[in-house]
Amino acid sequence: MIQKLLIANRGEIAIRVIRAAKALGIETLAIFAEQDKDSRHAKVADFSVSLGGGPASQNYLNISKILEIAKKHEVDAIHPGYGFLAESPEFARAVTEEGLKWVGPKAEVIKALGDKLTSREIAEKVGVPTTTGSKDPIGSDDEAKSVARDIGYPVIIKASYGGGGMGIRVVHSEAELIPAIEQTSRQALSAFGNAEVFIEKFIEKPRHIEIQFIADSQGNTIHLGERECSIQRRHQKLIEEAPSTAITQEEREHIGGLVVKLAKEVGYENAGTAEFLYKDGQFYFNEVNTRIQVEHPVTEMVTGKDLVLEQLKIADGKKLSWKQKDIEFRGHAIEMRINAEDPLQNFAPTFGTIKQLSLPGGPGVRFDSHIYAGYSIPRDYDSLLGKLITWGEDRKQSTARAYIAISELAIIGVPTNLPFHRVAIANKNFQQGNLHTNFIEENKIIPYIRIAYNRRVAALFATQYKTRKVFLPIREQSNWRRTALREVVRRL
């Protein structure tokens, strides 16, 4: 039985894991980088230990330091969350060699599925549909040209070890092919330490559909249906939902069954996600994420199952709590990722202190987050501030709740992507479920955000000017601003 769990992560996912562990009566140990000591994950755990300052390589990515803390504080299991070391076979191996329980699949499985060509080979072996593409990394220019010609343009060049939307390039004609391969290869070498690239058919404007699955150490494996994550910007997901408006029950059972076969083939243990592109009734395998995902709550909301709790039980050697027949979708759920990014400034990351926070609530509303009023957003990490998830009996109700909840949520002091969600959720094509990965560009979401924002500025300015009330900004003021404010007050 796991007595004490170390959570090798930060922010909202660390809190999510801590909550699940507490529900099982497991003691929790949080770790934090110095610049992150005010993050709530370091406060809600039973114990928390500093990893020191510096870049992530010296703390959240520092395997030996984390294991040292684990030994010193006598933990018996480690949950990696997502990102950081979650998909590092080296970390998984080091944890188990230390005699600790690892909440995730075995190191060999992470490694095999982490290589895109190997994982595609495994997928093809069990009959999971893939896009046509090169079987091996591209060797010569001639080979590249003949492969691309066989597949048919447009094609996509992918780095074998790429991820997170990096190391991908679309090529529309043979003239662009060789320079694109060279660029991708160069980028892959510097970003992932491996220059291997391969070629696949490019699917234009697909949906992004992924299948959640979970397996125990005895080989019991089930799937928990799909999530649709088509609302993306530069391959970064912004809105996710389940069920997808495009997938029928037959398709769900069929593709879910194939994913279960894939998981069994590699001896998968714990939670994972198989990602697909989907167009015109066809699935195209993309990759397997060997960890819990950011968007796991939408599956939890529609199935009523606690995935992170189950992860801990599985790592403890317990048998899977559910059979396939226990998994049924009820209603519809949406997740909106709340990021410290300004959609009016090309989604540039924003920083600063959250001065006021007003949270939504009510039936079917869930907010997984580590922020609070007074929290300073550190510059060192990704921009995710939290996830606002709503559930409804059907999509109409969940989107209405999403719209009301996102309109109620107020994060004051730092620009966020809240206006993006308010506009996207109310968009006609979103409401009708006409989604694809080019949704944001094709629906003029950003230009509309700007107009709606300017209208509000005009309304607020006119009202304040009329009432002649000067609301002093709470933020720190520079001298010249203070002078100017005094000036205004004096004139009034």
Next chain:
Amino acid sequence: MSHPGIKRSMKAQEELKKGKTKQRLVKDLSPSELEEFKAYDIDFSGRTSHLLFNERTGEIIIDDEIYTPTVIDKGDYFEVDVSSHTYKINISSGQMFLDGRLVEFSYVPSVPKLKRKRSGGGNFYEITAPLPGLIVGIHVKPGDEVNEGQKIITLEAMKMQNELVTERAGIVEKIVVQLNQQAETNQLLAVIKIEDT
């Protein structure tokens, strides 16, 4: 039935997509009309921006588009119409709610940024361009003695003439721009050597 907020936003988004959104633009204004506008810096829940406001007509220019809100005092709240959209603004106990959402909003008249810099043996004030514009007036030359509040440079920006003044008395050390030159935001324009006190 969709949620009314969703319906309203959906309709407006469709209108924009079909190019039906008609907004008056700055270019529809005459130069004399433009002269009536004053620049303001805005802070809306932590996001900063600028606008131009004509107090006589109530017109507001943002991103080269003209908005003319009408504000009706309903007692408990204000009803504001802007470009066929209606907002409810509620101000109570120092907090402001826009359609039920907590917001923070403040404005100040734009004033030139003055930077103080320490170098060598004395203190210097650097006068920089607060926003991109054209240098249309240089009112002093190096060696001139200047008083606090004295006009140094006139910058035409956002179709307005901005007088850039020094907040400290001293000697003009150098002018680093010429008449009719285009200046970028934060570009150094002039340096004033501050008198020892």
